[in-house]
Amino acid sequence: MRHFAVVGSGPAGFYTAEALVKAFGENATVDIIDKLPVPYGLIRFGVAPDHQSIKAVSRRYDKVAEEAQVRFVGNVGIGEAVSIGELKDLYDAVILAIGAPHDRKLGIEGEELRGVVGSAAFVGWYNGHPDFADLDPPLDGDSAAIIGNGNVALDVARILSKTHDEFAGSDIVGHALDALDRSSIRTITIVGRRGPHQIAMTPKELGELGHLAQAEPEVEAEDLPPVEADEALEPGARKSVSHLRDFAGHDDVGKPKHIHFDFFARPVRIEGEGRAERLVVERTKLDEAGQSVGTGETYAVPASLVVSCIGYQTPRLDGVPYDERGGKFANVDGKIADGLYCVGWARRGPTGTIGTNRPDGYEVAEQVAAQMPAGTDGGKTVGKGLDALLAERGVAATSFDDWRTIEAAEAAAARPDSPREKIVRHHEWLKALGR
Numbered sequence: 001m002r003h004f005a006v007v008g009s010g011p012a013g014f015y016t017a018e019a020l021v022k023a024f025g026e027n028a029t030v031d032i033i034d035k036l037p038v039p040y041g042l043i044r045f046g047v048a049p050d051h052q053s054i055k056a057v058s059r060r061y062d063k064v065a066e067e068a069q070v071r072f073v074g075n076v077g078i079g080e081a082v083s084i085g086e087l088k089d090l091y092d093a094v095i096l097a098i099g100a101p102h103d104r105k106l107g108i109e110g111e112e113l114r115g116v117v118g119s120a121a122f123v124g125w126y127n128g129h130p131d132f133a134d135l136d137p138p139l140d141g142d143s144a145a146i147i148g149n150g151n152v153a154l155d156v157a158r159i160l161s162k163t164h165d166e167f168a169g170s171d172i173v174g175h176a177l178d179a180l181d182r183s184s185i186r187t188i189t190i191v192g193r194r195g196p197h198q199i200a201m202t203p204k205e206l207g208e209l210g211h212l213a214q215a216e217p218e219v220e221a222e223d224l225p226p227v228e229a230d231e232a233l234e235p236g237a238r239k240s241v242s243h244l245r246d247f248a249g250h251d252d253v254g255k256p257k258h259i260h261f262d263f264f265a266r267p268v269r270i271e272g273e274g275r276a277e278r279l280v281v282e283r284t285k286l287d288e289a290g291q292s293v294g295t296g297e298t299y300a301v302p303a304s305l306v307v308s309c310i311g312y313q314t315p316r317l318d319g320v321p322y323d324e325r326g327g328k329f330a331n332v333d334g335k336i337a338d339g340l341y342c343v344g345w346a347r348r349g350p351t352g353t354i355g356t357n358r359p360d361g362y363e364v365a366e367q368v369a370a371q372m373p374a375g376t377d378g379g380k381t382v383g384k385g386l387d388a389l390l391a392e393r394g395v396a397a398t399s400f401d402d403w404r405t406i407e408a409a410e411a412a413a414a415r416p417d418s419p420r421e422k423i424v425r426h427h428e429w430l431k432a433l434g435r
Ligand SMILES: Cc1cc2nc3c(=O)[nH]c(=O)nc-3n(C[C@H](O)[C@H](O)[C@H](O)COP(=O)(O)OP(=O)(O)OC[C@H]3O[C@@H](n4cnc5c(N)ncnc54)[C@H](O)[C@@H]3O)c2cc1C
Pocket: 007, 008, 009, 010, 011, 012, 013, 033, 034, 035, 036, 039, 040, 041, 042, 043, 046, 047, 048, 051, 054, 076, 077, 078, 079, 080, 097, 098, 099, 100, 101, 123, 152, 155, 343, 344, 345, 346, 351, 352, 353, 354, 355, 357
């Protein structure tokens, strides 16, 4: 018998557990441990609340959690309640799937001003992550700047632009919906250092901006390369650029909100009296290698809210080697050390879609299986060792059944047109569980 700990219950954690169950069958147990009382990582706390069909992937993970060999052990932070060393003693292998929950810093003057937030915080706020429930981003100004040219920037722009009715069917948290209803932001500028051919935005997400009830996207025609140059792009990127061309060709139809794409603009500093008022950017151009270089010309983009969507980092864990440059655990093909592996964003850095995490999990499960053929025994005791440690430390772990109870409470409290009213604070979770 073998016993495995998968730390993190996002996509990477669940795909790994699924692969371990397939590889070992009844000859192994898998504990999926998460610091939050509820599972699914960024599926619950990152993917946009108005993209319910994407969030539905969690149904597949439910099936994994229901396997007899698998346990969900929530409310247990590794590196906090239990150390990596302790986990390694308790399990035959530990697989870290803790994602990359920390915002990368902009590293510019004014970053500490009120109204400057990272996307992990902002997205966590509207998705009900307990760490960001009290973020209270200032939406009382008339302009926002969003830094970054990926899909997260598009999510943020769309959420800031939608009307109350356009959130029907989403699971946006009540506090964010109320605040967005009161928002006076009318101009949203998406700032990118490079140009339309260098964006990391996918066509579906870009296309959505063209169908908003009260907001219209705007692109400067002169920022677009000659149309023949699109031929060199792969089909997805070509489609994305064709959306930008549509936005550039649109007449203003008088919608009150505007989403302006400001390409070739590098953030230099954020200015304001006690709070963000403007983002100063430097005009850039591309060099021969396609990198942006400053031209020396600067100008100010009005911004009472600045959301940086420039990527994420995995936090360090004591005893786990770290790749400083990549902002992730140092690993070779997912292996960190004997008996210690990583998958998902903690392995590769914050890139790719949900599905990209699947091969990661399967590859690591294969490596583990090669080290410990099914039928061998590592002399560890089923999750009881962890349970004893948690009991000793007074840590109240949550189970998958607890999650079902929480899920039912959330569904019961749903607002009209919303599938659920998310519970976002620890004491509310405990209350839902009758504790
Ligand atoms: C804003 C945003 C929107 C996105 N939208 C989409 C989309 O629409 N479609 C798509 O395909 N992809 C989307 N993605 C990408 C997708 O979410 C990721 O590919 C995926 O979630 C990464 O999986 P992961 O398991 O590595 O990390 P995560 O999903 O982040 O899971 C990590 C888990 O580890 C837990 N954890 C962290 N630290 C600890 C600790 N110390 N101890 C115990 N547990 C811990 C966390 O609570 C979390 O549950 C989006 C990403 C973001 C940021």
